[in-house]
Amino acid sequence: MSLQVEFRDITHSFGPVEVLHGVSFALEPGRVYGLIGENGAGKSTLMKMLAGYLEPSGGGEIRVNGTPCRFRSSREAEAQGIVLIHQEFNLADDLTIAQNTYLGHEKKRGWVLDDDAMRQGAREALAQVGLDADPDTRVRQLIVAEKQLVEIAKALVRKARLLIMDEPTATLTPGETDRLFALMAQLKAEGVTLLYISHKLEEVERITDEVIVMRDGRFVTRQPTAALTRHTMANLMVGREIADLYPAKEPAPAGEPLLRVRGLTVPGWAQSVSFEVRPGEILGFAGLVGAGRTELFEGLLGLRPAHGEVAVAGKVVRLRNPREAANEGITYLSEDRKGKGLHVDFGLAPNLTLMNLKAYATPVLSPARELQALAESLKSFGIRTGDPRQPASALSGGNQQKLALAKVLQPQPRVVVLDEPTRGVDVGAKRDIYFLIQRLAREGRAVIVVSSELVELIGLCHRVAVMRSGQLTATLSDEDLNEEELIAHATGNR
Ligand SMILES: Nc1ncnc2c1ncn2[C@@H]1O[C@H](COP(=O)(O)OP(=O)(O)OP(=O)(O)O)[C@@H](O)[C@H]1O
Ligand SMILES: [Mg+2]
Incomplete structure (x- = not known):
């Protein structure tokens, strides 16, 4: 059950402003892609479109296994196995972890919600992502990193065939990140395609097979990760050679504390x-x-x-x-x-x-x-x-x-x-x-x-x-x- 996805000449505008100007590329099944680009390059916008959160306003089409698709909701995309983990969390603060995990995919027994089954499913997903929390906890009570892990757990129960992760490690510790990467390796082995958006280029280098670069709403290049260094990735993102990241350190000041x-x-x-x-x-x-x-x-x-x-x-x-x-x-x-x-x-x-x-x-x-x-x-x-x-x-x-x-x-x-x-x-x-x-x-x-x-x-x-x-x-x-x-x-x- 593999999934091949192709973007063909996708254009999108928000109001009068065009932000995607004809993007075309394809994703092959069972690979791990890094999608990189400067802030505002259009990465999240393109992926929201693929996952049914946003309808393309302009021309172009998305093909899934060769068939043109137009998803009108995330549920339609999820039915095809396309799941997005949002950059900005998409959780309902007043619901519990279990309720959030199954939101829109509630388990039922006959006509009634099967809370026990959902609690159990959530517990398993939490164990997979390494979050030690009671599924009945309200999301409002969680810290940012925990919310991120709930987002990942939520994606897991949706049984993705293409899992898109938009900056998933921005709030995670190195240990949590390692666990996520192990989970990704396991999903890849099961034939899931992974698309990983991140500004942490060392992670892109570590876990992806191929890197896709976007700049100013356009596709720039796609290259095997092994052929790139972090430095070349950074240069491809900004379209020029970038100088030293850090300013030269100034001597530590003396004097009274402020x-x-x-x-x-x-x-x-x-x-x-x-x-x-x-x-x-x-x-x-x-x-x-x-x-x-x-x-x-x-x-x-x-x-x-x-x-x-x-x-x-x-x-x-x-x-x-x-x-x-x-x-x-x-x-x-x-x-x-x-x-x-x-x-x-x-x-x-x-x-x-x-x-x-x-x-x-x-x-x-x-x-x-x-x-x-x-x-x-x-x-x-x-x-x-x-x-x-x-x-x-x-x-x-x-x-x-x-x-x-x-x-x-x-x-x-x-x-x-x-x-x-x-x-x-x-x-x-x-x-x-x-x-x-x-x-x-x-x-x-x-x-x-x-x-x-x-x-x-x-x-x-x-x-x-x-x-x-x-x-x-x-x-x-x-x-x-x-x-x-x-x-x-x-x-x-x-
Ligand atoms: N809801 C919206 N309304 C209007 N403009 C938007 C909206 N969402 C995004 N944009 C604009 O579209 C462009 C692409 O944004 P997008 O969020 O896709 O960038 P990105 O590549 O994900 O950047 P980042 O690395 O900062 O997350 C930006 O110029 C942004 O301001
Ligand atoms: Mg983004």
């Missing part, structure tokens, strides 16, 4: 964590998912109950919510872009200025100034958008991330906390963000970067704090700042 945290405890997540950041310093936070890094900073910013002492420029402050924090000069980029970072149904300008309304109200909100700020941010952050009046949901994943970053920098904070700032961002844009982070530090701000990408922390930070099980276990710098040391401290093998 942010001083003493004994910060976030009940259930972090115990008595203390650290300092100087102006001009970039401090990284490493650790496994669940180590409490995100929760620590959510506590610091008043998003969770927390106690301890926080001082900015020597003055002890009480931060009960992000707005108070912004008033004291601290802003925070959330790792959960869709849930907490952006209002995806709002326009770009309101998203950008939401944290800094004062600056645009003279005394009433000035749309002209707002639009000017938007135009400047689109340019300086390299945000690609067809039409600046569209809602944030219309941006590609990586461009949403850049908008979220622009938003937290609008109030000109003295201290910025960036949680996974390059998640889902393409190589070119990653480089832009690294240089931007260095510029922020050079301007005398204190910058904290929470990241799961160790190479990124090593390339960028002066010092990296490591958290394990809610405790700060080490702070590494200079020659101690390397992957082996970081992993050893994060896993407790020290």
Whole structure:
């Protein structure tokens, strides 16, 4: 039961903006494809079309085993064995894991829902993806990585013959990622075709047979993975030679700390964590998912109950919510872009200025100034958008991330906390963000970067704090700042 899929001259527009300009390529059964391209290249759009989430607005056709197909819903595509795991999660927060897993495919006994069978099926799928959770847990209670694993479990029960994964590892730990790759190998052996979209080129290199490159809504090339290096992949994506990813490190600054945290405890997540950041310093936070890094900073910013002492420029402050924090000069980029970072149904300008309304109200909100700020941010952050009046949901994943970053920098904070700032961002844009982070530090701000990408922390930070099980276990710098040391401290093998 293999599946051959062919895109023939696919064109698609959102409103007046054409984003796919005649894409053609074919997928052979039982292979693992990497689909790569810059943010906004059209990867997700094309795959949503194949999986029945989006109807092509223009010409062209999709052929499945030689027959032209036009899917009007994901259920029609799933009936053919085509399943998509979304880049932005597609789960119902108020339903349980089991209910989400079987959403639209409910098991029934006669006329009634067979909850036991669904619970059991969900339990098996969870075991396969390695999520140790009760199928009756509501999805709202899960952290981002767990939601991602539920998405994968949900795809498994749909018995895909072509499984499309859009950035599935963006939120996973190395261990969870390894397990996913083992699962993919098993599916491949069973004849399932896999299409893997990722900006993590080392993963594309590791698990795919062939790489397909898209650029600006067009198919560029398709090559055996073995014939490519990460560097050539990156160059093919951006269409030019890219220079060093990281800016040259500046010497660690001396002087009084700008942010001083003493004994910060976030009940259930972090115990008595203390650290300092100087102006001009970039401090990284490493650790496994669940180590409490995100929760620590959510506590610091008043998003969770927390106690301890926080001082900015020597003055002890009480931060009960992000707005108070912004008033004291601290802003925070959330790792959960869709849930907490952006209002995806709002326009770009309101998203950008939401944290800094004062600056645009003279005394009433000035749309002209707002639009000017938007135009400047689109340019300086390299945000690609067809039409600046569209809602944030219309941006590609990586461009949403850049908008979220622009938003937290609008109030000109003295201290910025960036949680996974390059998640889902393409190589070119990653480089832009690294240089931007260095510029922020050079301007005398204190910058904290929470990241799961160790190479990124090593390339960028002066010092990296490591958290394990809610405790700060080490702070590494200079020659101690390397992957082996970081992993050893994060896993407790020290
Ligand atoms: N619902 C929408 N309405 C309007 N424009 C959209 C919509 N969805 C996507 N676009 C636009 O289509 C283009 C392609 O976006 P797409 O999400 O397919 O990119 P991508 O290759 O998946 O990028 P990323 O790597 O950032 O996820 C972008 O310019 C994006 O702004
Ligand atoms: Mg995408």
